[in-house]
Amino acid sequence: MRSEHLAGNSCPRWPRRPAASALGAVTAALLLAFGSPVRIDAQGTDAATYQVTFEAKWNLSSTPGGVVDGAHFTTLIGAVHNSSVTFWSPGGTATAGVEAVAELGVTSTFKSEYNAVPAANRKALIEESGTGATGTSTFTIEASQTHPLVTLLSMIGPSPDWFVGVSGLSLRDSQGWRARFSQDLFPYDAGTEDGTDFSLSNSATSPQGTITSIKGTGKFSNSPMATLTFVLQT
Numbered sequence: 001m002r003s004e005h006l007a008g009n010s011c012p013r014w015p016r017r018p019a020a021s022a023l024g025a026v027t028a029a030l031l032l033a034f035g036s037p038v039r040i041d042a043q044g045t046d047a048a049t050y051q052v053t054f055e056a057k058w059n060l061s062s063t064p065g066g067v068v069d070g071a072h073f074t075t076l077i078g079a080v081h082n083s084s085v086t087f088w089s090p091g092g093t094a095t096a097g098v099e100a101v102a103e104l105g106v107t108s109t110f111k112s113e114y115n116a117v118p119a120a121n122r123k124a125l126i127e128e129s130g131t132g133a134t135g136t137s138t139f140t141i142e143a144s145q146t147h148p149l150v151t152l153l154s155m156i157g158p159s160p161d162w163f164v165g166v167s168g169l170s171l172r173d174s175q176g177w178r179a180r181f182s183q184d185l186f187p188y189d190a191g192t193e194d195g196t197d198f199s200l201s202n203s204a205t206s207p208q209g210t211i212t213s214i215k216g217t218g219k220f221s222n223s224p225m226a227t228l229t230f231v232l233q234t
Helices: 019-034 096-104 108-116
Strands: 047-057 076-081 122-128 134-144 149-157 162-170 180-185 226-232
Touching (some): 076 162, 108 122, 134 149, 162 180
Antiparallel strands (some): 047 134, 047 226, 076 122, 076 149, 149 162, 180 226
């Protein structure tokens, strides 16, 4: 693919409340007193809204040999979905949509693949601005108990077919919705194009390989290229 590139130490005093509200007040006071993380449990609400921040960290720590001119992360593309669908995975073969993102930062084919997924298995498409080598992109997503997984990817540009992302990352754990957490992002090779340098003009890999972690190899150290932070809003 070459045709395009998208360059207190005490609890507060609670006022007297009707009996129906007393349990909620006591629960809130206990959470404050014992410092438990704030969560929405499985019986609390079906939906959750998260603020998501993509923080780019492409610097000499992540690529000790230098940061290439024009270094950037392309449009963030992905989905909120359930466990019946996988858009990409380490060790798997890149779809045409993932290949287009990894090689060129083009998202149109991935969006077509998203739309081809049965509606029951997908909740929302994610498409947000990328960044330069450093910087942030912040946006919100909505998930549900039946669709609690997030997949995202962004091309490391320029490069042959390198990208960062998460695949099927769950916003829930055994206690319910996760209140706040971060996920470091490391580089992957999509297995679709040859090349060992930060360049776009490379031969296709034949036969096509698999998606492979390239953390700590070649140009990359063991430091993250970016970090995703999720903060529960409602």
